[in-house]
Amino acid sequence: MLAAGLGGNITGTRADVIICDDVEVAGNCDTPGKRAELRERLAETEFILTPGGTILYVGTPHCAESLYVPPGTEGAYLAGYRRLVVPLLDAAGGSAWPERFPVPAVEQLRDRVGPLHFTRQMLLRAVSAGAARFDPAQIIRYAEEIDYREALGRPVLSLLGRRMVSGGGFWDPAYGRPGRGDGSVLAACFADAEGNHYLHRLAYLTHDPDSPEDPATQQCRQVARLAGELMLPVLRVETNGIGRFLPSLLRRELARAGAACAVVEQHSHRPKQERILAALDPVLAGRRLHAHSQVFRTPFAAELAEWKPDTPGTRDDALDALSGCLLAEPVRLPGLPPAPRPPGWRGMAAQ
Incomplete structure (x- = not known):
């Protein structure tokens, strides 16, 4: 097994399975030049994959021209791949992972990060920045x-x-x-x-x-x-x-x-x-x-x-x-009063 960063040297290696985990992030896809460089680096994986091998991409979109746009889209980078999409919210607004993301927590997350980033990273839609409109x-x-x-x-x-x-x-x-x-x-x-x-x-x-x-x-x-x-x-x-x-x-x-x-x-x-x-x-x-x-x-x-x-x-x-x-301001979450505590093991109410 070999783990390498996106900028690491993998030339000359061979692999039966390649997992590209979060190779697209906000800092490497915000300009056309960066997106072109990202695709050029990822093209190296095709040369080290053995015949019959598998490449798996796992990630979320960070821009409109994302790696993860649907295969049927014109110019899609992963055009020949099978696609599995599991957004955080289903069509009815329910959470796909309620134990980790209950609906109230999802709403708080949406408020903190804003609708544009929430739509991209939690609903897995490659939304254009031009869709943002300030009222x-x-x-x-x-x-x-x-x-x-x-x-x-x-x-x-x-x-x-x-x-x-x-x-x-x-x-x-x-x-x-x-x-x-x-x-x-x-x-x-x-x-x-x-x-x-x-x-x-x-x-x-x-x-x-x-x-x-x-x-x-x-x-x-x-x-x-x-x-x-x-x-x-x-x-x-x-x-x-x-x-x-x-x-x-x-x-x-x-x-x-x-x-x-x-x-x-x-x-x-x-x-x-x-x-x-x-x-x-x-x-x-x-x-x-x-x-x-x-x-x-x-x-x-x-x-x-x-x-x-x-x-x-x-x-x-x-x-x-x-x-x-x-x-420049830190992120502040609304404070809540401390939960009442039962008597402690010492036989008195914990302070």
Whole structure:
């Protein structure tokens, strides 16, 4: 028996049975070049299989052009294979494995990962990313402001009567010249312990070309002012492109503004389309995204409604900034009170 990674050297070996287990993952099929390389690597299995041998593929689709599209589909990679498909839910909505995935757990899973990834990996359908559509009506709107108090010497930040447990800002910088090029957008979000997210501010930053101050300083000053007003504990700055030199300028302006806010340099490696889908698809499907009424006075709602993953040139500056905030947050599951415990073996109720 030999186990080898997809990039391992198997040339010269021979096999009677080859099991290709989860050879397609999100990181190796998100571009045409990666998909072509994946198929080229898998073609090597045909040369090491002995006559009369068997190749078994086990996996789930991660893109529309998946290895696992039905054999009758045009261009199907596994065209000559017999196919067995066992989706997690049957046509009636029942679980195929109720002991491991009861229906309530399935619904929670769908809320956490979003309908696109759930359909691909749990229902085994090779859905196109273009099928994802964001509806602004799924966002819960509010008009209240944050409330800062100190209780028993501890600071407490609340919103809508709920205590916030984390928060921060994400700045996707650009030159910010009015009406030209990409927008320079700052998103400020908070989160509670129940996994709800609150997009409290969305600022499209610009600069005055006639000002004696350089454009970068002007924008850093605006970001520092908002960070101080919202008491943000951290600001993440995307350092791809022009953002590389901004963190040091931002730290200087934060110090001048007296804002106690950390600056974290964020270099994005994943494609923008993938980041936006991963961040927004789950929270919108689960109705866990709230947004301040100020946010709806910006182009954000139009960007959300018009965004199409497969269409180049679509405006997505605000969506990119918001996705940076959401992806920086840990996944939180709603807490439950501890179950009552019977008397312990020591003859008393366990503490």
